[in-house]
Amino acid sequence: MDIKRDTSGKKKLRILYGAAAILAVIGITYFLSQLDRAAPTVESATLWMDQVERGELLLERRGAGTLVPEEVRAITARSAGLVEERFYLPGAQVTDDTVLLRLSNPDVKLAAQDAAWALEAGQADLRNLEVTLATQRLQQRSNAASVRSTFLTSKLRATMYQQLFDEELTSRLELQLRVTTATEAETRHNIEQERLQILEQSIEAQLDSRRTQVQQLEAQYELALADLEALNVRAGIVGVLQEVSVEIGQSVTPGTVLARVVNPFKLKAELRIPETQAKDIVIGQPVIVDIRTATIPGRVSRIDPSASQGTVTVDVELLMDKLPIGARPQLSVDGTVEIERLADVLFVGKPAYGQSNSQVSLFRVTEDDSYAERTFVKLGLSSVNLIEVIEGLKEGDKVILSDMSKWDSVDRVRLR
Numbered sequence: 001m002d003i004k005r006d007t008s009g010k011k012k013l014r015i016l017y018g019a020a021a022i023l024a025v026i027g028i029t030y031f032l033s034q035l036d037r038a039a040p041t042v043e044s045a046t047l048w049m050d051q052v053e054r055g056e057l058l059l060e061r062r063g064a065g066t067l068v069p070e071e072v073r074a075i076t077a078r079s080a081g082l083v084e085e086r087f088y089l090p091g092a093q094v095t096d097d098t099v100l101l102r103l104s105n106p107d108v109k110l111a112a113q114d115a116a117w118a119l120e121a122g123q124a125d126l127r128n129l130e131v132t133l134a135t136q137r138l139q140q141r142s143n144a145a146s147v148r149s150t151f152l153t154s155k156l157r158a159t160m161y162q163q164l165f166d167e168e169l170t171s172r173l174e175l176q177l178r179v180t181t182a183t184e185a186e187t188r189h190n191i192e193q194e195r196l197q198i199l200e201q202s203i204e205a206q207l208d209s210r211r212t213q214v215q216q217l218e219a220q221y222e223l224a225l226a227d228l229e230a231l232n233v234r235a236g237i238v239g240v241l242q243e244v245s246v247e248i249g250q251s252v253t254p255g256t257v258l259a260r261v262v263n264p265f266k267l268k269a270e271l272r273i274p275e276t277q278a279k280d281i282v283i284g285q286p287v288i289v290d291i292r293t294a295t296i297p298g299r300v301s302r303i304d305p306s307a308s309q310g311t312v313t314v315d316v317e318l319l320m321d322k323l324p325i326g327a328r329p330q331l332s333v334d335g336t337v338e339i340e341r342l343a344d345v346l347f348v349g350k351p352a353y354g355q356s357n358s359q360v361s362l363f364r365v366t367e368d369d370s371y372a373e374r375t376f377v378k379l380g381l382s383s384v385n386l387i388e389v390i391e392g393l394k395e396g397d398k399v400i401l402s403d404m405s406k407w408d409s410v411d412r413v414r415l416r
Helices: 008-034 106-166 172-229
Strands: 049-051 053-069 072-076 081-086 099-104 232-234 239-244 257-262 267-274 286-290 295-303 311-318 332-349 359-365 371-382 386-391 398-400 412-415
Touching (some): 049 332, 106 172, 311 332
Antiparallel strands (some): 053 267, 081 099, 099 232, 332 386
16 A cells, blocks of 8 residues: 655755745846946057147148249230240240240231331321421511511601601601501501411421321331230240140130240249138238248238138248249148147147037046046147147046047946
């Protein structure tokens, strides 16, 4: 006969062991949750770091650009023509009287010859008029002299008869006749003098008119000669031939640009400053222009009023009487504009993602260089590579400037 065993004690024991195991798991889980998360490891060699310093912060703006000549002369065709000869190639040293090209135009030569003939004819007409008017003047002067002589004679006779009448040696009628004759002679004399004066004025007016015509012909002749001489295209300034825009045998019209000459000794720098930084630049600020082999001091002379492709063009006057060897037109340069100097401020290298007047989070390196902890930093004004620190860091702090966005989820990293 089977006897039933009592198993209730074993069941209770298993339940007790299970509850203990569950409580143990819960306790371990809670304990682990209270532990700090292990900091991820970052290679120090891959990070860009900098130390916070205190002192003078120079605010600068930098831009690339080129050297360009201040004096550029575009040489244009004065009249239509055909390019017959080209004497120089770009790069040649030229003077203001150097002939660069020779053009031909038969119409210009014919116009110059016609102008010369017209001037000669006008000058001959002027000489002929001068002779004719001189003859008229002499004739009128002769007439005036004859009338004056008759007047003086009549006046003397009237005076003589007045004396005879006073001595009762002649009659009153005879005296009156002589006085009347003298009066008539005086009137004719006055008329002839007025006529001579009017003739002189007329002669001057006619000569002035003809001289003006001759001057017009002279001007036309000089213009025609200038057109003819302009077929020999000259540089016009001392400098370097930069460009020749035409070929031999090419026909050109008036105003066509034939060549360009630049003065290589008077250059300026044209810098392209990012439009977000150009707002701080004003005329007169000092600039350092780097031409790779030397630096040239300068100052801002002009700021373009409009932006193009995200940049603003800034002209820089170069403050050197003699430019360094290697400075030439179209040379690529870098320019640094000095904006302002901030005295006794905290500053650090510009973070990869930090902007002026903003608040960012940076990783500050611990004293033993083993860890870097996140800290919030308020930034101020920025320069090319440096930026002002307003809050969050102190002098001597070392911070990571590299892009740490990969570690946004942690506040502490381990450095190795």
